[in-house]
Amino acid sequence: MLIGLAWRSLLNRKSAALLCVLTIAISVTLLAGVEKIRHDMRDGFFNTVSGTDLIVGARSGQVELLLYSVFHLGSATNNIRWSSYETIAGDKSVDWAVPLSLGDSHRGFRVVGTSSAFFERYRYGNDRQLDFSAGEGFTALHQVTLGAEVAKSLGYRLGDDIVVSHGLGNVSFAQHKDQPFKVVGILEPTGTPVDRSLFVSLESITAIHVGWRAGVPMPGMKVSDQQLAEMDLTPKEITAVMLGLKSKTAVFQLQRAINNFRGEPLLAILPGVALQELWKVVGRAEQAMLAISACVVLAGLTGMLGVLLTGMEQRRRELALLRAIGASPHHLLFLVMLEAALLTLSGIALGLGALWSILFFGGDKLQQLLGVYLTLGWPTSLGWISLAVFVAGLLAGTLPAWRAWRYTLADGLTPRN
């Protein structure tokens, strides 16, 4: 019926209609894309660490501890004594404890000293375990396991030798050149800071600092592999501890016990609570992003309004003719609204199609660019986005429709120009 007429009329104005659809499509892609990134970012953020009941570090703020232990941002103000670690790990309610020692880096990526239990205990997402895309976790001195992004961006393969820098700078003058590491394993991508980290044993961390004082190598204090093999490489200090408990009910009790630890000032945090607090800060930006993309949709619809309104002037004859055939002003109002609906719907369809192809074909590139692990799928609020854009499109259509109404009443059977 009328939809056929609206469609044919639009086909007749192909280029203008196409432009309309394109602007709407771009804005929809952007809006849905931002929503998708927002959602995945949030998911990725809250899924960074799971399965860990407590994180323990030197006393500071809980966000600060979370930032340096999990996100590897900033650095610890203080360390934990090895003896304290042993006491906590030996508590009867503790199921497992994974020590973390941070402070060295390799070409801008953090080097994490830990135990090999890390690969078994670390969980991200919905209780997902780390997988190896090649090789295995470190088992001996001077072996390193790489996060996916480290291996990819630096082009490392199994068997490559790498040198660790002292400190965290991208360009560090103090290099542990005398003790290169061999790549023995590469992890699958996880979308967490693990991807951007290198993992070595705590003993390796101790070993590369043998003969160092205050951040610089002492002259003439080189050690051979044999000497190292005979040394006790148990670290004196570590940066943080990840704890898993036998029973979740003991969490608060142990947290209190650690916070009141006599040996030194310590802080134990619940990762979920700390993540929530951190998100309150980070989450602001995403709201702004969403608001901006909503404005882009408005701009797109304004474009459509322009095309429809200018079209109206040229279509007075068409409207008068339809009126002569028996169309009432209501019919013509409806016809123009239908056009707006068709344009908006096509724009939404094209925009979502574009988003899907971007995610499908360019997901990897986007992930590197944004540092957000994007899953292939629609944003959860897809229905609302589509509905909102569609309704806004219809509203934009009311103005030209109203003009069509006025024209038909003023013109009668023959348009006056």
Next chain:
Amino acid sequence: MSNPAKSDGPAISISELSFRWPKAARPLLEIPRLTLEAGESLFLQGASGSGKSTLLNLISGVQSGYTGSISVCGEPLERLSMRKRDQLRANRIGLVFQQFNLLPWLSPLENVVLGCRFSAQRRKQAARQDGSVEAQALRLLGELGLESVGSEKRATSTLSIGQQQRVAACRALIGNPPLIIADEPTSSLDSDHRDRFIELLLTECERSGAALLFVSHDRGLAKHFHRAVNLEHLAQPTQEDETC
């Protein structure tokens, strides 16, 4: 062939019509009496500015705000709502204009079928007579010498003006409306085509039993019609049936 026009009385019946634009000092139109009987053909002559277009807008129900009475096929327009008048036009009136009769983005056949778009009554009528709306459209195109236009998928914009006017006539005739109104339909045609178009239109109206109101400034065309009236003389009752 059934003829719905006959039972409804005159195709057009006007009495004591007066129309004036809201701010005008004098009425634009004053017509004491004008009748077009069912099946009759009437030539209405009027110079430009004489209120021809306004009269046609009034008869087809797109303009209101007059005093007096206009009845189309027995229905007094002043008693109908806008929606009812639109429906009456869709059902009972076929219109042909001087130009821009067709939607260029529809095929000629689709343009003819468009005449039934807003009238279920005319669709039924066409289907009763020829089996389907399309079949009647093709028959009409054939009768007006446009067989090839109907069967080929020709773009409407490639038709000559003469062909376009004939397609427009087919659109006005489809579904057998009892009243055909032609507003200067031949003004863009040369004299040969003009006479041929008028003859075809009259033949088709006779065949379907429709009344024809033919409006033109060209007095020379009057000879083709049953009756001729000059719009400017209508105001004087004595001259109503004057032959031009």
